[in-house]
Amino acid sequence: MAVFELAQHSGDTHLQAKAIAKNQHIPLRFLEQVLSNLRKAGLVESVRGAQGGYVLSRSPSTIRISDILEAIEGPITPSSRFSGNEDRTHSYETGSGDDILKPVWEEVRTSVIGVLNSITIQDLCERKKEKDQQRILMYHI
Numbered sequence: 001m002a003v004f005e006l007a008q009h010s011g012d013t014h015l016q017a018k019a020i021a022k023n024q025h026i027p028l029r030f031l032e033q034v035l036s037n038l039r040k041a042g043l044v045e046s047v048r049g050a051q052g053g054y055v056l057s058r059s060p061s062t063i064r065i066s067d068i069l070e071a072i073e074g075p076i077t078p079s080s081r082f083s084g085n086e087d088r089t090h091s092y093e094t095g096s097g098d099d100i101l102k103p104v105w106e107e108v109r110t111s112v113i114g115v116l117n118s119i120t121i122q123d124l125c126e127r128k129k130e131k132d133q134q135r136i137l138m139y140h141i
Contacts (some may be wrong), residue, residue: 001024001026001055001069002020002024002026002034002035002038002130003029003038003044003056003063003121004024004124004125005020005023005024006020006044006054006055006056007056007060007063007121007122007124007125008125010055010056010059010060010126011032013051013053014047014051014052014053014054014055015053015054016052017031017032017035017053017054017057018052019130020035020054024095026027034072035054037071037072038068038071038072041055041067041070041110042058042069042073043055043056043058043063043067043068043071044057045057056121058075060081060121060122060125061120061121061122063120063121063122064116064117064118064119064120064121065115065116065117065119065120065121066113066116066117068121069116076113076116085097088124
């Protein structure tokens with residue numbers, strides 16, 4: 001949401017973390033950690049001083065949701081099980097030990113990564129603009 005807020009003000013002045021936190025209802029201390037990770041990943045730039053703050057370092061159309069998640073959470077990697085417990089024997093395992101649901105979870109993971117790679121911050125800005133226009137139209141009925 002911090003990147004989205006910066007994109008909404010793209011071309012304006014730098015936004016201070018305090019303003020982003022207030023606008024997006026994010027705890028400031030948490031936001032500062034997130035912004036630090038985003039800066040290290042090259043997604044945002046910070047400027048010190050009275051007129052300082054944060055700004056996107058790239059165009060919103062080139063920042064994908066997956067870029068943001070990887071900057072904050074680390075690489076999106078495959079996992080063989082969603083349970084997180086590799087040693088556990090599950091009822092869905094066949095007698096030979098082959099996991100019959102593993103291909104299904106791999107398809108889910110691949111699909112999720114595909115969606116995260118296909119949506120940019122610019123896409124979200126356009127979706128918000130469309131939603132705002134629909135609200136305006138509703139008031140005129």
